[in-house]
Amino acid sequence: MKTLVIVSHPEILDSASQQFFLHSVKGFDDVTVHHLESAYPDGQINVAEEQALLNSHDRILFQFPFYWYSSPYMLKKWQDEVLLEGFAYGEGRRALYGKEFGLIIMIGINEREYQAGGSERFSINELTKPFQAMAHKTGMTYLRPLAVFQFGYMDDEEKTETLIKYWQLLTMKNDHSLETREEWLINRLQKAMTGNSDAELTQRIRFAIQVIEENRQTIDGLKMVLEDIRRP
Amino acid sequence: MKTLVIVSHPEILDSASQQFFLHSVKGFDDVTVHHLESAYPDGQINVAEEQALLNSHDRILFQFPFYWYSSPYMLKKWQDEVLLEGFAYGEGRRALYGKEFGLIIMIGINEREYQAGGSERFSINELTKPFQAMAHKTGMTYLRPLAVFQFGYMDDEEKTETLIKYWQLLTMKNDHSLETREEWLINRLQKAMTGNSDAELTQRIRFAIQVIEENRQTIDGLKMVLEDIRRP
Numbered sequence: 001m002k003t004l005v006i007v008s009h010p011e012i013l014d015s016a017s018q019q020f021f022l023h024s025v026k027g028f029d030d031v032t033v034h035h036l037e038s039a040y041p042d043g044q045i046n047v048a049e050e051q052a053l054l055n056s057h058d059r060i061l062f063q064f065p066f067y068w069y070s071s072p073y074m075l076k077k078w079q080d081e082v083l084l085e086g087f088a089y090g091e092g093r094r095a096l097y098g099k100e101f102g103l104i105i106m107i108g109i110n111e112r113e114y115q116a117g118g119s120e121r122f123s124i125n126e127l128t129k130p131f132q133a134m135a136h137k138t139g140m141t142y143l144r145p146l147a148v149f150q151f152g153y154m155d156d157e158e159k160t161e162t163l164i165k166y167w168q169l170l171t172m173k174n175d176h177s178l179e180t181r182e183e184w185l186i187n188r189l190q191k192a193m194t195g196n197s198d199a200e201l202t203q204r205i206r207f208a209i210q211v212i213e214e215n216r217q218t219i220d221g222l223k224m225v226l227e228d229i230r231r232p
Numbered sequence: 233m234k235t236l237v238i239v240s241h242p243e244i245l246d247s248a249s250q251q252f253f254l255h256s257v258k259g260f261d262d263v264t265v266h267h268l269e270s271a272y273p274d275g276q277i278n279v280a281e282e283q284a285l286l287n288s289h290d291r292i293l294f295q296f297p298f299y300w301y302s303s304p305y306m307l308k309k310w311q312d313e314v315l316l317e318g319f320a321y322g323e324g325r326r327a328l329y330g331k332e333f334g335l336i337i338m339i340g341i342n343e344r345e346y347q348a349g350g351s352e353r354f355s356i357n358e359l360t361k362p363f364q365a366m367a368h369k370t371g372m373t374y375l376r377p378l379a380v381f382q383f384g385y386m387d388d389e390e391k392t393e394t395l396i397k398y399w400q401l402l403t404m405k406n407d408h409s410l411e412t413r414e415e416w417l418i419n420r421l422q423k424a425m426t427g428n429s430d431a432e433l434t435q436r437i438r439f440a441i442q443v444i445e446e447n448r449q450t451i452d453g454l455k456m457v458l459e460d461i462r463r464p
Contacts, residue, residue, distance in 0.1 A: 010312075043275065067308075067311070067312050068308070068311045068312065068315065068362065068366055069361070069362035069365045069366065070302060070308065070362050071308075072308075072312060073305045073306075073308035073309035073311075073312050074305075076299075076300070076302065076303075076304075076305035076308045077305035079299070079300045079305075080242075080299050080300065080304060080305050083300065119369070120365060120368075120369065121364075121365055121368045122361050122364070122365050126358070126361045127361050127362055127365060129301070129354050129358045129359050129361060130300065130301035130302050130359055130362070132353075132354070133301045133352060133353055133354050133359060134300055134301065136352075136353045137351070137352065
């Protein structure tokens with residue numbers, strides 16, 4: 001599976017959260033990061049190139065800071081100009097049909113304000129309906145979004161947890177079963193091991209994989225026992 | 233009351249519906265029409281001028297075609313760049329506080345598709361939450377929006393009905409009581425009479441106003457009778 005992360009941020013170098021997440025996936029060979037404002041500093045989008053990029057990926061993600069309860073305008077321009085009738089919807093070919101779509105939104109305000117009675121009044125689920133409608137119209141499966149609230153106030157543990165969720169949205173298949181999550185984690189750990197010359201780290205990762213696999217064997221064993229009990 | 237209509241449409245001269253509505257309000261002295269793409273052909277928005285324009289009006293309307301369940305990107309750019317912290321929200325002055333805000337949206341697809349089970353899945357009310365949230369954040373009263381579905385397929389009567397709704401959203405005070413609607417209509421008719429040299433038309437309008445006023449006297453009389461009946 002190949003993932004395209006379309007990032008829109010007018011001042012990305014000044015954004016600690018954007019830098020943190022984007023830096024973390026530099027080695028991922030199945031992920032393409034595409035920052036619109038860097039690619040098109042004059043704002044003139046190459047529509048054919050953008051459509052080719054979409055065609056060559058299976059999962060499309062939009063990553064942006066929440067500006068007026070939506071994306072920065074450059075991503076809106078991209079939608080208006082790239083997702084044309086005859087390409088993304090309408091009679092004939094629907095180029096995005098069957099792909100997966102997700103949102104990664106950086107939000108400066110506390111999560112609790114996004115509800116009735118809060119300063120922002122509506123939930124992220126309500127405010128992102130236009131993107132959900134876009135996924136529906138183009139035939140893409142809408143994934144659970146990742147909303148990152150107040151990254152600047154997070155401690156290291158919260159940042160690490162958020163980073164793992166970010167990596168999952170970028171690279172894990174859309175199935176949150178225990179098996180899928182374990183398989184994904186082992187795969188990521190093995191990738192981290194190759195190309196790493198630190199012997200101690202490699203040893204630790206190998207040990208972590210061993211523990212995960214043993215746990216899975218235990219769970220598989222318990223499942224067989226359960227099935228025996230259920231059998232009439 | 234002064235009304236500012238901020239229009240966003242990248243090819244406004246090609247849009248029959250935009251031309252129809254905008255042409256109809258050319259004589260309205262309490263309405264300012266401001267088309268962003270004409271005002272800023274190079275896309276560089278004059279923030280100070282836009283903020284001054286907002287300050288000098290009481291009702292702010294956004295008028296645009298529905299592109300990907302939102303406005304064209306130029307209006308998003310306007311939001312991102314003009315509605316700054318310290319002007320539109322945040323500590324200190326909130327320049328838009330107490331004003332009214334409304335949407336006029338031109339939609340090419342049949343209204344029935346905007347619901348669960350329809351091709352667009354979500355209602356206009358759901359899809360415009362980001363604008364509702366903006367009105368809330370800036371302290372503006374959100375008016376009932378005007379969604380114009382498939383203008384091109386309307387007959388003359390439907391177009392006239394829609395035009396009256398449009399004029400109401402632009403100029404009628406936000407109170408849909410019978411009195412307000414009558415007062416608004418008489419006012420509009422009197423304006424149509426002045427500056428019109430056609431004697432027959434003037435006579436007809438004068439007659440229409442007379443009928444409306446007589447109806448109102450009848451209703452006032454009936455109300456007094458009702459109050460008498462209710463009195464213990």
